[in-house]
Amino acid sequence: MNLRYLILGLITRRPMTGYDIRSYLKGFGWLIGSPSFGGLYPALNALLEAGWVSVEVLPRTDKASRKLYSVTEAGKAGLEAWISESATPFTSLKAFVMHLLLADSLSPPALRVHMEGRRRYVADRCSGMRAALATEGLGDDRGLRMALEYGLALAEAELAWLDGALAAEGAGPESRESEEESL
Amino acid sequence: MNLRYLILGLITRRPMTGYDIRSYLKGFGWLIGSPSFGGLYPALNALLEAGWVSVEVLPRTDKASRKLYSVTEAGKAGLEAWISESATPFTSLKAFVMHLLLADSLSPPALRVHMEGRRRYVADRCSGMRAALATEGLGDDRGLRMALEYGLALAEAELAWLDGALAAEGAGPESRESEEESL
DNA sequence: ATGTGCATGTAACTGGTTACATGATTCG
DNA sequence: CGAATCATGTAACCAGTTACATGCACAT
Numbered sequence: 545m546n547l548r549y550l551i552l553g554l555i556t557r558r559p560m561t562g563y564d565i566r567s568y569l570k571g572f573g574w575l576i577g578s579p580s581f582g583g584l585y586p587a588l589n590a591l592l593e594a595g596w597v598s599v600e601v602l603p604r605t606d607k608a609s610r611k612l613y614s615v616t617e618a619g620k621a622g623l624e625a626w627i628s629e630s631a632t633p634f635t636s637l638k639a640f641v642m643h644l645l646l647a648d649s650l651s652p653p654a655l656r657v658h659m660e661g662r663r664r665y666v667a668d669r670c671s672g673m674r675a676a677l678a679t680e681g682l683g684d685d686r687g688l689r690m691a692l693e694y695g696l697a698l699a700e701a702e703l704a705w706l707d708g709a710l711a712a713e714g715a716g717p718e719s720r721e722s723e724e725e726s727l
Numbered sequence: 728m729n730l731r732y733l734i735l736g737l738i739t740r741r742p743m744t745g746y747d748i749r750s751y752l753k754g755f756g757w758l759i760g761s762p763s764f765g766g767l768y769p770a771l772n773a774l775l776e777a778g779w780v781s782v783e784v785l786p787r788t789d790k791a792s793r794k795l796y797s798v799t800e801a802g803k804a805g806l807e808a809w810i811s812e813s814a815t816p817f818t819s820l821k822a823f824v825m826h827l828l829l830a831d832s833l834s835p836p837a838l839r840v841h842m843e844g845r846r847r848y849v850a851d852r853c854s855g856m857r858a859a860l861a862t863e864g865l866g867d868d869r870g871l872r873m874a875l876e877y878g879l880a881l882a883e884a885e886l887a888w889l890d891g892a893l894a895a896e897g898a899g900p901e902s903r904e905s906e907e908e909s910l
Numbered sequence: 911a912t913g914t915g916c917a918t919g920t921a922a923c924t925g926g927t928t929a930c931a932t933g934a935t936t937c938g
Numbered sequence: 939c940g941a942a943t944c945a946t947g948t949a950a951c952c953a954g955t956t957a958c959a960t961g962c963a964c965a966t
Contacts, residue, residue: 545953557868563917571859574818574852575878583954585919607962608917635757637820644877647870669757676754685740687830694827694888695758701884705877728925746945766926768947790934793945 546642547579547587552596552615552623553646559600559614562588575641588613596622623649632661656713663706670699729825730762730770735779735798735806736829742783742797745771758824771796779805806832815844839896846889853882 554565562584569578579587588611591597596619603609615623627643627650634640640662647655673696682689737748745767752761762770771794774780779802786792798806810826810833817823823845830838856879865872 547953553870557871561917562919563915567916571852571855572874572878574820574848575881577819580955581917581919582921582956587953589919604917604962608919608960610917636760637757641874641877645870645874647873648868649870665757669754672754685831687736687828687832688740690830690892691755691824691828693892694824694885695755697884697888698758698881701880702877705880709873709876730925744945745947746943750944763927764945764947765928765949770925772947787934787945790945 547583548591549623549626549646550576550642551584551587551591551613552619553649555597555613556615556620556623556649559612561610561612563610572641572645576638576645591619594622595619620649628654632658633665634658634662635665652713656710659706659710659713663703663710666699666702666706670696670703673699730766731774731779732806732809732829733759733825734767734770734774734796735802736832738780738796739798739803739806739832742795744793744795746793755824755828759821759828774802777805778802803832811837815841816848817841817845818848835896839893842889842893842896846886846893849882849885849889853879853886856882 550569551565554560554568560568562581566578566581566584569576572578588597591613592599596616597613598616600612600614601609602612623646627646630639630643634643640658643650643658650658673692677689677692677696682692733752734748737743737751743751745764749761749764749767752759755761771780774796775782779799780796781799783795783797784792785795806829810829813822813826817826823841826833826841833841856875860872860875860879865875
């Protein structure tokens with residue numbers, strides 16, 4: 545179901561073929577995973593049946609014809625409903641990246657809400673991991689310690705980015721409460 | 728299948744119940760996702776059938792009895808085979824975190840290989856994203872730009888962490904070639 | 911000639927999730 | 939008195955992957 549909305553968001557920018565979508569998404573594969581054709585084409589057909597996308601067949605001389613997909617009004621509405629309804633905070637990195645990628649179909653305030661929710665969540669995970677690193681008997685447990693340190697490094701980078709993005713976006717910092725990052 | 732090996736790795740440290748495993752993994756949920764009981768318990772039973780784990784039933788007075796799972800020799804062997812065989816570089820963040828978490832079942836040199844592979848991969852993604860940010864007409868495409876900037880921030884943090892971890896680990900930096908991070 | 915990129919699809923499988931069923935204990 | 943935590947499980951479902959099938963163009 546995720547894939548459906550991601551496709552929808554991508555072809556909102558510009559019409560694309562299945563192959564295009566795959567290539568495009570490959571660049572984000574390490575963050576959100578890129579879909580296989582076996583999932584992609586059926587998803588496009590499902591969207592077509594639902595009336596959320598339309599297709600333009602581009603025949604090529606004696607090659608298989610390309611199929612350019614575009615979003616319909618119904619598709620746009622469906623996507624927007626899904627994005628704004630989708631639960632914040634995003635507890636998975638993948639979900640958050642997906643929503644960032646789809647930010648164009650979201651109103652600036654709604655985007656802000658999503659980002660602030662994510663910020664709170666990541667800040668929380670951050671302190672959780674710090675606590676785990678501090679308290680547990682980790683000397684024996686190299687794997688756990690590494691995973692925690694790695695996670696912490698990523699979480700801190702994400703917090704920094706989120707703060708920057710939130711500041712760059714709307715001017716007003718609103719929800720500043722328990723945000724001291726005491727390392 | 729992933730879940731099976733993750734479970735195996737966790738109970739290698741200390742015997743755990745299904746519930747324990749779930750709680751433990753919740754802390755990493757934002758990075759690797761935490762399994763539901765509907766996936767966890769069947770996985771434990773599958774491991775039991777395969778002879779990779781053994782179970783000790785701890786009856787509690789008139790409560791449902793807890794089941795403590797431990798790894799068998801066969802399980803250890805299976806896990807080690809899987810980890811060392813698993814393809815490097817890890818193209819997904821989730822896969823890499825999982826392997827970090829399981830690092831205790833891996834020889835130091837093998838761990839190093841995994842980390843170096845990951846480093847190369849992330850460095851590559853890094854330059855890919857920088858190129859995308861530099862060249863494409865991004866003014867119109869807020870979502871894409873944000874996703875790229877976010878990805879880049881995470882990738883850079885990961886590179887920094889990997890370099891630190893690799894330096895801390897074995898002393899010798901071996902594979903230094905095209906590693907200038909020119910921002 | 912062999913492989914890689916373009917381009918679309920189907921069928922079988924599977925690794926999970928969701929929802930349900932059960933029940934004691936403890937905390938607010 | 940209701941909610942959360944502890945604790946285990948089953949059945950239905952489904953969103954994906956893997957492997958297969960096809961075929962042209964272009965580079966090595």
